[in-house]
Amino acid sequence: xxxxxxxxxxxxxxxxxxxxxxxxxxxxxxxxxxxxxxxxxxxxxxxxxxxxxxxxxxxxxxxxxxxxxxxxxxxxxxxxxxxxxxxxxxxxxxxxxxxxxxxxxxxxxxxxxxxxxxxxxxxxxxxxxxxxxxxxxxxxxxxxxxxxxxxxxxxxxx
Amino acid sequence: xxxxxxxxxxxxxxxxxxxxxxxxxxxxxxxxxxxxxxxxxxxxxxxxxxxxxxxxxxxxxxxxxxxxxxxxxxxxxxxxxxxxxxxxxxxxxxxxxxxxxxxxxxxxxxxxxxxxxxxxxxxxxxxxxxxxxxxxxxxxxxxxxxxxxxxxxxxxxx
Amino acid sequence: xxxxxxxxxxxxxxxxxxxxxxxxxxxxxxxxxxxxxxxxxxxxxxxxxxxxxxxxxxxxxxxxxxxxxxxxxxxxxxxxxxxxxxxxxxxxxxxxxxxxxxxxxxxxxxxxxxxxxxxxxxxxxxxxxxxxxxxxxxxxxxxxxxxxxxxxxxxxxx
Numbered sequence: 465x466x467x468x469x470x471x472x473x474x475x476x477x478x479x480x481x482x483x484x485x486x487x488x489x490x491x492x493x494x495x496x497x498x499x500x501x502x503x504x505x506x507x508x509x510x511x512x513x514x515x516x517x518x519x520x521x522x523x524x525x526x527x528x529x530x531x532x533x534x535x536x537x538x539x540x541x542x543x544x545x546x547x548x549x550x551x552x553x554x555x556x557x558x559x560x561x562x563x564x565x566x567x568x569x570x571x572x573x574x575x576x577x578x579x580x581x582x583x584x585x586x587x588x589x590x591x592x593x594x595x596x597x598x599x600x601x602x603x604x605x606x607x608x609x610x611x612x613x614x615x616x617x618x619x620x621x622x
Numbered sequence: 623x624x625x626x627x628x629x630x631x632x633x634x635x636x637x638x639x640x641x642x643x644x645x646x647x648x649x650x651x652x653x654x655x656x657x658x659x660x661x662x663x664x665x666x667x668x669x670x671x672x673x674x675x676x677x678x679x680x681x682x683x684x685x686x687x688x689x690x691x692x693x694x695x696x697x698x699x700x701x702x703x704x705x706x707x708x709x710x711x712x713x714x715x716x717x718x719x720x721x722x723x724x725x726x727x728x729x730x731x732x733x734x735x736x737x738x739x740x741x742x743x744x745x746x747x748x749x750x751x752x753x754x755x756x757x758x759x760x761x762x763x764x765x766x767x768x769x770x771x772x773x774x775x776x777x778x779x780x
Numbered sequence: 781x782x783x784x785x786x787x788x789x790x791x792x793x794x795x796x797x798x799x800x801x802x803x804x805x806x807x808x809x810x811x812x813x814x815x816x817x818x819x820x821x822x823x824x825x826x827x828x829x830x831x832x833x834x835x836x837x838x839x840x841x842x843x844x845x846x847x848x849x850x851x852x853x854x855x856x857x858x859x860x861x862x863x864x865x866x867x868x869x870x871x872x873x874x875x876x877x878x879x880x881x882x883x884x885x886x887x888x889x890x891x892x893x894x895x896x897x898x899x900x901x902x903x904x905x906x907x908x909x910x911x912x913x914x915x916x917x918x919x920x921x922x923x924x925x926x927x928x929x930x931x932x933x934x935x936x937x938x
Contacts, residue, residue, distance in 0.1 A: 465626045468781045478857035482872060482892065485915055534916045536890035538856050538872055540696055541636035556640060556696055560890065562916060573774060574694035574718065576640065598774035599643055600692045600720060605769030611921030616889060616914035623784045698854055699794035714798060714854055731932060732852035732876065734798065756932035757801055758850045758878060763927030 466546055472589050473551055473581050474542050480591060481537045487529060487619075493522045496591050497582055503595030531622035534562040539577060549583040550592075557596055562606065568614060573601030628702050630747050631709055631739050638749060639695045645687060645777075651680045654749050655740055661753030689780035692720040697735060707741040708750075715754055720764065726772060731759030786860050788905050789867055789897050796907060797853045803845060803935075809838045812907050813898055819911030847938035850878040855893060865899040866908075873912055878922065884930060889917030 480495040496518040504513045504524070515521045529535055541556040555577040563569045575596035582592045606612050638653040654676040662671045662682070673679045687693055699714040713735040721727045733754035740750045764770050796811040812834040820829045820840070831837045845851055857872040871893040879885045891912035898908045922928050 465629060467625050467629065467783050470629065471781060471783065471786065475859055478859050478872070481857065482859070482870065485872075485890075486892070536872075536874065536915050538874065538890075540698055540856055541639065543633055543636050543640070554640065556636070556643075556694075558694065558696065560916075562918075567769075568918075569769060571773070574643075574696075576644070597776065599694050599776050600718075600772065601774035602720075602726075602764060602772045603769060604764070604767045606918060606920070608768035609920045610924035611883075611885060611919060614916065614918045615887070616917035618913065618915050623787060625783050625787065628787065698856055699797065701791055701794050701798070712798065714794070714801075714852075716852065716854065725927075727927060729931070732801075732854075734802070755934065757852050757934050758876075758930065759932035760878075760884075760922060760930045761927060762922070762925045766926035 469546055469551070469589070470542075470544050473544055473553060476581065476589050476591065477539055477542070477553065477555065477579070480594075481539055484525060484529070485535050485537055487526075487531070489522050489526045492525060493518055494590075496521060497584060500591055501593045501595075531619040532563065532565045534560075534564065534617060534619060536560045544581075551581040551589075553577070553579040553581060555579070562614075564614070564617065564619075567605050567607035568612070569603055570606045571601060571603045574599045575601075624704055627704055627709070627747070628700075631702055631711060632700050634739065634747050634749065635697055635700070635711065635713065635737070638752075639697055642683060642687070643693050643695055645684075645689070647680050647684045650683060651676055652748075654679060655742060658749055659751045659753075689777040690721065690723045692718075692722065692775060692777060694718045709739040709747075711735070711737040711739060713737070720772075722772070722775065722778075725763050725765035726770070727761055728764045729759060729761045732757045733759075782862055785862055785867070785905070786858075789860055789869060790858050792897065792905050792907065793855055793858070793869065793871065793895070796910075797855055800841060800845070801851050801853055803842075803847070805838050805842045808841060809834055810906075812837060813900060816907055817909045817911075847935040848879065848881045850876075850880065850933060850935060852876045867897040867905075869893070869895040869897060871895070878930075880930070880933065880936075883921050883923035884928070885919055886922045887917060887919045890915045891917075 483491040502515045502521045515524050537559045539555040539557050544553040557575045561571040575598045577596045580593040584590045641649040660673045660679045673682050695717045697713040697715050701712040703710050715733045719729040733756045735754045738751040742748050799807040818831045818837045831840050853875045855871040855873050859870040861868050873891045877887040891914045893912045896909040900906050
């Protein structure tokens with residue numbers, strides 16, 4: 465069992481998700497292979513979205529996740545299978561999205577990711593494909609709940 | 623420190639929880655020793671439930687987690703202690719259960735798992751005992767919240 | 781890659797968070813260096829709180845997290861960088877706090893931890909600094925939501 469490669473791939477996934485939530489788009493780009501594919505999205509926005517290529521993926525994220533959209537993505541329970549310089553990974557995933565300009569509409573859900581990874585020419589593991597199947601997802605208007613207050617927002621004023 | 627054994631036991635737990643959420647009962651059975659014991663349940667359904675034996679556990683899960691019950695279980699923060707071919711594991715646990723036929727009643731909670739594992743005759747680690755103590759658990763009727771919509775349900779139509 | 785040290789540091793963080801949620805203050809103290817610093821808190825209570833020294837940190841936690849305050853802290857997605865006998869760690873963090881005596885006011889949020897660790901004189905890794913920046917945090921009065929029931933509380937009657 466190549467434990468070091470497993471640790472590198474886990475850290476790759478964590479860096480990708482952290483940089484998405486922190487809206488650090490150049491760092492997100494560096495976690496993807498040039499030919500990466502991604503299948504994102506929610507029925508709320510008209511269903512799954514397929515993007516092909518590092519630039520198209522990052523453009524989609526940058527355009528969608530503007531400062532009025534707070535996201536918190538969490539991937540857990542990695543089941544990673546190595547095959548030389550490629551690997552597959554299954555992850556349990558939960559996410560919270562809050563649209564501050566829409567009465568604090570909140571979307572919460574869970575899914576299972578099915579990813580593919582590749583060790584790139586520079587020796588670095590990158591994401592070649594990422595996509596998930598939802599277990600559930602719901603939306604609710606937080607702003608209309610009793611006692612609601614948004615007490616922290618990293619993107620307020622941006 | 624036998625890192626490979628730790629990784630195998632973590633993956634065992636992840637596979638168990640993933641297959642419960644995906645209602646893959648035969649795969650769940652394969653994560654348990656024949657003599658496994660489980661202590662499940664919630665005060666909502668009349669308190670903890672003790673099941674003894676792989677078949678009894680899987681029967682209980684199959685009977686309880688019908689397609690109108692969406693579950694998302696997540697175990698994190700593994701503290702695993704190896705002792706030869708047995709091991710103990712403590713996990714932080716969060717779960718969301720949505721009963722779609724009861725106005726989308728949602729149960730959410732957190733707990734700490736105290737598990738026991740054994741390396742079985744075929745060399746595979748399996749769960750010998752699983753059980754948790756709740757930190758908290760609450761229920762709420764999602765269907766009556768402002769702006770509620772269930773926007774994804776893997777089991778719809780099943 | 782010193783996988784054993786990474787595993788020890790992860791387990792240190794998990795033990796710290798578990799013992800906070802279980803209100804085991806002596807065990808929390810043992811996860812901190814004597815000169816540890818912590819930056820905690822929420823705007824709800826008047827903004828971030830800085831504490832210096834193991835005793836001051838534990839006193840703050842013991843005084844704040846009384847039995848009427850249920851907490852469930854979860855740190856995931858470790859990105860740990862070792863540098864000899866010190867290390868830094870970034871974690872994705874989610875927490876739920878329920879104040880049972882205030883109509884079950886619930887605070888939920890996400891953050892990124894930026895920690896520092898040190899291998900102490902006794903060879904044990906401990907937390908030298910812990911602190912986080914919130915991505916978001918909100919509060920809501922659970923007790924006024926339709927169908928609300930608290931179905932488990934580990935601290936009821938304490």
